Amino acid sequence: MNGWQSVVNGILNLLYPSLPLCSLCAQPVRYVAQGAGEKGGTVPLCAVCKEQFAFILDNICKLCGRPWIADTVCEDCARRTERYIHYSRSAVRYNEAMKGLLAQYKYRGDRKLADVMVSLLLRAWRLHYAGMKVDCLTYIPLHEARLLERTFNQAQEMACLLAHEVGVPLYGLLERKKATEKQSKQDRTSRLNALQNVFHFSPEEAFMLPDCPVIVLIDDVYTTGATLAEAGRAIKEGIPQANVYGLTVAR
Numbered sequence: 001m002n003g004w005q006s007v008v009n010g011i012l013n014l015l016y017p018s019l020p021l022c023s024l025c026a027q028p029v030r031y032v033a034q035g036a037g038e039k040g041g042t043v044p045l046c047a048v049c050k051e052q053f054a055f056i057l058d059n060i061c062k063l064c065g066r067p068w069i070a071d072t073v074c075e076d077c078a079r080r081t082e083r084y085i086h087y088s089r090s091a092v093r094y095n096e097a098m099k100g101l102l103a104q105y106k107y108r109g110d111r112k113l114a115d116v117m118v119s120l121l122l123r124a125w126r127l128h129y130a131g132m133k134v135d136c137l138t139y140i141p142l143h144e145a146r147l148l149e150r151t152f153n154q155a156q157e158m159a160c161l162l163a164h165e166v167g168v169p170l171y172g173l174l175e176r177k178k179a180t181e182k183q184s185k186q187d188r189t190s191r192l193n194a195l196q197n198v199f200h201f202s203p204e205e206a207f208m209l210p211d212c213p214v215i216v217l218i219d220d221v222y223t224t225g226a227t228l229a230e231a232g233r234a235i236k237e238g239i240p241q242a243n244v245y246g247l248t249v250a251r
């Protein structure tokens, strides 16, 4: 912030002391534009910060939720033979800004970003899942060693905050058996192979679910869909009748 800007902001704060502050840059937010799926529960973002996000709205692949010709299936999904995930939806594109923000949240442990991420998830939830009877949320687990290194699991934290917002129970259903390389360092084939049998069904606690439960699996990014698919497979190992859906912040 330069000198003039802080003077202007100082005056604005005096004139309008109740202006909410942007969750990313802490500037006062003078005008909160309400886009699709936004109302209550979402955090204030200024126009500049909000512009970084490329929201994914209704023209999407029916299965993986990437921007695509509405009501059709994209080429990657058409090639896929397994169907462990009913379908998946994401809030925004995984663009440069989003990569930076997610890295800041995940690797540098910037926990205030959790609220921003959850407000993006909440927006996608309202667009795609609010009308459904969802029985529980669950999340992609981290390997124990990674958890020690990073001190928290971003997917679990986001799932926990989202569960609270939408009033759906959250169950930890999976365990990660091996630590995998960062997906971004591998090509598509080795990525898919490395993920085979990475997860297994291992509920943290007793849970109550109906016979054919609808479960929404939370993660930060959908890249190839391999992580969600493998987690979906592991959930069905324990609950064969489960209908598993995905919800990620970025795609």
Ligand SMILES: [Zn+2]
Pocket: 022, 023, 024, 025, 026, 027, 045, 046, 047, 048, 049, 050
């Ligand atoms: Zn801002």
Ligand SMILES: [Zn+2]
Pocket: 061, 062, 063, 064, 065, 066, 073, 074, 075, 076, 077, 078
């Ligand atoms: Zn697709």
